[in-house]
């Protein structure tokens with residue numbers, strides 16, 4: 503009964519999602535032809551469900567935006583329904599909003615057709631969509647439904663009892679012994695029928711509810727193990743493939759582990775943060791030893807507890823972050839090389855993080871500009887899109903002129919809550935994986951680096967992102983300068 507009540511109303515709550523950990527919203531900064539857009543997409547908490555799309559045009563030259571959901575790959579990617587117009591905000595003519603039905607779990611993209619003063623242009627933004635969690639029924643609704651259910655049951659029993667005992671009596675005539683007996687039998691049978699209905703109904707509902715629960719996306723927990731003093735092995739978890747009905751309707755969305763594609767040049771991006779002080783941070787790139795297994799040589803690391811976040815992307819463009827918590831002894835590993843980078847002695851800055859050689863990374867929190875999406879020095883609001891802007895300065899305070907692309911991009915950032923429950927790997931183009939952007943725009947998947955800008959980046963980088971819930975966060979920003987990757991750590995609070 504309790505289970506029945508708990509499950510009657512399956513409202514769903516957006517607590518977990520993919521790509522990142524507990525940070526399901528998509529933030530995207532990109533161009534539809536000549537039009538610069540900042541896009542926020544809130545995927546539905548349960549699929550089928552409605553995704554909310556918000557598009558901010560950076561300049562005032564857009565007249566109309568139409569939005570359309572499409573599967574990332576497969577036949578559905580080519581069979582487009584008619585697009586819906588996004589509604590222009592009455593208060594802010596540069597803000598457009600719309601909602602889209604997402605009918606199947608998996609890897610989607612939202613296609614935007616932008617009409618403005620410079621003609622018509624298109625932009626595709628990846629959208630991973632899964633059911634996330636079931637919420638228990640509201641207590642008040644449960645009590646109300648229990649009361650109504652009991653009233654119905656009592657009514658049914660009462661009607662059968664009265665029908666079997668009193669049906670043939672005239673008004674005011676008392677029942678004879680045979681009728682009383684018949685009434686008792688009627689009462690017993692009616693009670694048995696109602697009880698059986700409750701029990702069978704609860705069983706039916708319980709199986710429906712657990713089938714629904716199995717369709718909820720679970721965050722994969724990989725198993726780390728340290729061998730030979732410094733070799734970290736990662737055995738990936740696949741909790742969402744175990745359920746055979748998952749994504750059965752369309753095979754491309756079965757979650758597999760042997761279908762990974764490179765995302766900005768690597769099959770896996772592993773972020774390691776020491777907890778709880780968050781003063782040590784690494785961004786490493788383990789190699790796949792066999793499908794589902796990765797290994798990486800650790801650098802020199804102090805002993806302690808570490809949170810691991812491993813970003814991977816499936817062939818559908820569906821991203822996942824595998825997580826783990828591990829206690830490590832002091833590791834006397836190898837010097838960092840290639841794209842691997844990190845730092846042991848970070849401390850979170852409010853505004854200015856020191857880099858090597860007297861260089862500094864400055865968080866431009868205070869720029870006030872009317873069309874800017876910035877917090878202007880105030881605490882951030884949860885679930886709001888912001889641009890996080892950072893400027894790299896030399897020791898004289900002048901903009902650095904020797905920045906280089908790091909893995910094909912101007913910068914990489916990890917937004918992590920201080921409790922470790924929220925993690926997002928974000929780039930100047932936004933919170934979606936680079937590999938998914940390539941797929942969404944129909945580019946080939948050779949290295950996942952096709953869309954990257956290999957020109958020298960400017961001294962200023964920005965990331966579009968919004969914190970998913972109130973709390974304390976750390977932002978680890980990585981840039982490359984003079985052949986070396988530098989990490990700046992910043993503290994932020996969302997309300």
Ligand SMILES: [Cu+2]
Pocket residue numbers: 766771914915927928929
């Ligand atoms: Cu990155």
